[in-house]
Amino acid sequence: MKRQHNRKWLYRTLAVFVLLIMVAVSLALWKGFISLEWLASFGYKGIFLLSLANAVAPFAGPSQVATFLVAGKLNPLLVGLTGGLGGALGELSSYVFGYSFQASLSEKSEHKLDHFKNWRFVRISREHSFLTLFLLAGIPNPFFDPVSAVAGSLRIPVIKYFIPILLGRTLRHVVIAYAGYYTLTQQLVLFPKR
DSSP, X not given: OHHHHHHHHHHHHHHHHHHHXXXXXXXXXHHTSSOHHHHHTTTHHHHHHHHHHHHHSSSOOTHHHHHHHHTTTSOHHHHHHHHHHHHHHHHHHHHHHHHHHHHTOOHHHHHHHHHHHTSHHHHXXXXXXXXXXXXXXXXXXXXXXXXHHHHHHTTOOHHHHHHXXXXXXXXXXXXXXXXXXXXXXXXXXXXXXX
């Protein structure tokens, strides 16, 4: 019993720690301590870091705007790939939060979560998690962090979680990068500097 209590305490501490990191990154982006221009100046590494930080933050941020703008100066495919990889890795923080939060619940709360897991929509989403996660990660979605936390609390295996997130995020960033590339390079051709 004591070992189980220690494990729940460890998971609660981990959940609080991950939540604090997510809030700290959010505040750093919001207050400008992490500058979009500064990160973008690092090229592919900057896009990767910005997408990573943006995905860790529990609200939508500037990574897609940066992907759009930087793709006019760099290879849009590589910009999209690095942005997608950074975003997918950053989403693991919400997954870990949900996983840790679920493990820290009391027996009464666990019983309620088990009841929630048996809802038809949740059960179908778990059974077809690849498609659900791929679609939700592939479209710009400011509410994706709760989806990641729910995936963690439902104990979807990490590999079954990460692959569709990686593919969806990468597809989204590649599309945004090419849209930025063609928009910005066309603008330069149509309106040359004098």
